[in-house]
Amino acid sequence: RPVRFQSVPFDKCLQTLIDERKARLRILEQRGENLRRQFEDVKVEPVAHEVERFQVVEGRIRIEQRLQSMCALARKSVLTVRSSSEVVRADTSGLFDMLSQGVKIGLRVRVITAITQANLEISEKLCELIEVRHLDLKAKPIPRVSIIDDNEALFEITTADETQRTSEEVALWINSRAFVRNLQAYFEEMWN
Numbered sequence: 001r002p003v004r005f006q007s008v009p010f011d012k013c014l015q016t017l018i019d020e021r022k023a024r025l026r027i028l029e030q031r032g033e034n035l036r037r038q039f040e041d042v043k044v045e046p047v048a049h050e051v052e053r054f055q056v057v058e059g060r061i062r063i064e065q066r067l068q069s070m071c072a073l074a075r076k077s078v079l080t081v082r083s084s085s086e087v088v089r090a091d092t093s094g095l096f097d098m099l100s101q102g103v104k105i106g107l108r109v110r111v112i113t114a115i116t117q118a119n120l121e122i123s124e125k126l127c128e129l130i131e132v133r134h135l136d137l138k139a140k141p142i143p144r145v146s147i148i149d150d151n152e153a154l155f156e157i158t159t160a161d162e163t164q165r166t167s168e169e170v171a172l173w174i175n176s177r178a179f180v181r182n183l184q185a186y187f188e189e190m191w192n
Contacts, residue, residue: 052176063156063171068095070148070173077108079187080146083137087111087119087126096126103129112190114138135190142190145183153180 057066071078078099082090090096099109109130114137115123126132135142144156156171174180 052179053174054176054179055173057154057171057173058168060169063154063169064089064093064095066171066173067146067154068093068098070146070152070154071095071099071102074099074102074107074148076149077110078102078146078148079110079184079191081112081135081137081142081144081187081190083144084114084116084119086144087113087122091119091122096122096130100126100129110187110191112187133191145187147180147183147187150180150184151175151177153183155183 057063099107103109111126111130111132112135113119113123113132115132115134123132146154148154152173152175154171154173156169174183
C-alpha cells in the first residue's frame, strides 16, 4: 500500500486552481439571482427608537458643560430659563456667542430670565439676535430648564437662594419625548 505521488508541472497546477475558482464563480453567478430575490423578500424590522432615559448631572461645571454640548448640537430651537447670574455666566462662557451664530443659520433661541442691573447690558446685547423675556424668578421658585430641538432637556434642581449656589447642584438630562413636551408646555406658559 505505499501511496505514490507525482508532481505536476507548475503551469498545470496553476491552471487547475484557476479552473476550480472559475467553476465556483459560475455556480455563485447562477445562484446569485436566486439569492437576490430571497434577500429582497427578507422583511427588515424598523430600527427601534432610542431608549428614553435620564441622567443625573452633578456640579455646576458639569451642568454648564452638558448645556454647552447640547446647544452646540442644536439644529432647530433652544428654549431656556436662566437666572440673572446664569445669564452672566453663559455670556462669559461663550454660550450666547455660540447660540448667536446658530441664530444666523436658522436656530430659534428664546431665553426667559430675570433682567436685573447685573445682567441688563448682556440682556440688551442678546435682544439683537435672541428672543429674551423678563420674568421675576424670585417671586416664586421656578425651575431652570433648557429644551433643545424638542428632543432633550436639562432640568436643573437649584437652591432657592442663588447666592448660596454650590458645586453640589444637580440637573437631570432627559430625552423622553413625553417629558420634553411637558417641559415645552411649561416653558410656553411662562413665555406667554
